[in-house]
Amino acid sequence: MSSPIVRVIDVHKYFQRGSERVEVLKGLTLDVPQGEFLALMGPSGSGKTTLLNLIAGLDRPSEGEVWVGPECISALSETRLAAWRTRSVGFVFQFYHLIPVLTAYENVELPLLLLPLSAAQRRQQVLTALDLVGLSDRLTHRPGQLSGGQQQRVGIARAIVTDPTLIVADEPTGDLDSRSAQEILALLVELRESLNKTIIMVTHDPRAAARAHRTQHLDKGVLVDAPSMSHDFE
């Protein structure tokens, strides 16, 4: 695999909780090569989502730097960061988070509204994305009319529609039955292979992690070598 596309360098993240300052990430360093499918595991509260948010440019580290490609995203202003996210990251949520009043088509189209594209170009990209996730026949369905697995496919289509280099997924199969979960994982693997995307996925499910190239374990804000099993199955 090639040079790292994501570089997390000695990152600290503090949260203020009341008068107390909680250190959630404690000097974390991580490289993710271009095209890798990385799984992040760890007990609840270990800082997985926090780390993912930093990598996706949804939050900024208290200390340290986060680089994605040529961009030091921890130094970008909020507005620049928003524009960067549109083009460079696709985010897949555990609870899909589709907009309930919009159809599958319109949900996938949302990020494209932020780019200087013609209606025809947008249409082309939306149809391609929905085709990739196998939902070409559900364009006009609303989220409420789709199964969980189908909603997550729409969520994935929305994440890849702008053709980002990086896809981050926070427990994408956490809310699905095991069959749908396997289908979603297969889809992610396939996308990575056919489109050469870099995927970072947080999961609690060892079977999901098994589909990734590499699994990193997080515990109390630092990466650890061995999984602390006792926590994972609490």
Next chain:
Amino acid sequence: MKFLKLIFKNVRRNLLRSALTAAGTMVLVFVVTLVLSILSFLDQATSEKAQNLKTIVTERWQIPSRMPFAYAQSLAEGAPRDPGDVRVPAADSMTWQFYGGTLDPKNRTPENNLFAIAMEPEKLMTMMDDLDSLEPDKAAAFSQVVAKLKANKQGLVLGKERLRQIQKKVGERIKIFSVNYRDIDLEFEIVGLFPDGRYDSSAAFNRQYLNDALDTYPATHGGKPHPMMKGTLNLVWLRVPDRDAFQKVRTQVESSPLYSNPAVKCETAASGISTFMEAYRDLIFGMRYLLSPAIIVVLCLVIANAIGISVRERRTELAVLKVLGFSPWQLMILVLGEALLLGGGTSLLSALGTQFVINDLMGGLKFPIAFFSTFMVSTDAVVWGIAFSTGAAFLGSILPALSARNVKVSEVFSKVA
């Protein structure tokens, strides 16, 4: 605009709430538009014109003004004495004599009360506001009525509202038992109607009829003149070309030796009306500085409430949009757009609807204040009504929009333990 569909769908999301907000907005905009109409009408009536201004000559020291009818002739000309003086042409003057009474002296009610202005019929279309500028077809119709008033001195012209109240029809005869001219009970034939609008509650007749009756009064009353005879002329209206002419006429009238007992004064219609409106000062002040702002504030709150709730409900969704790359100000635009669509759209509908219903369906708003009885919803008021309420919608949604702007993604999605 690509976001428009999104905004529209958001408004439609909770139809009941949007509908209730829209209904509230409509009611408020309705009231604001009416209030603004009345205010702008009064402003117009009391604002000084520079050209073609109307002046009112009244008794100087007393309200109500009662001048002897002998003043009429010379006053109508502007009381010129010297060759260089301004002489007001006949068409530019008008005398008013108020005659009031009841149709049923045994059972007097507001409905069978009738108050009419005795005047020269031909002045109806040269000197009366609005009637002097009718559209051609209305003018043609009304000039027929004027002709009847001239030909038949017992003729009476009524506004449609007045006619409805006394429950008579055009062509019928009525007898009025006078209240202010005791024993001068006049019989009238209703010969026609005022054009719809401003004069819906008014009545006018040929002054000749009243004055003849006053002249024959002594013959049946032991040679004594009618007790009101000293003051049967209430107002004289004069039209002058400009303020300069007004000042001259005013000096001519006020310095003329002809009018010493009682003395007279001459003022512009605007200032005359202003003086008259003094009595309503508190009411108008309240409408302008309390009622209107209060409505705007309430409107602000209605919108703030609806949009605030909708933003709070959608915090997660707004966070998702942020994740997708919507910038803080784009989220603000979405929320403000929603408020403007809801507030601005409905106020547009409401204001235009108000104008249509009041002006076209109801023929004006009945709101008797001073000597105005009917108000039309002015285009000014519609425009300001829309502007104010859209502004209120905007103001009301600023806080919710700011909170949408500041939605913290990491907070919304972290399961804070």
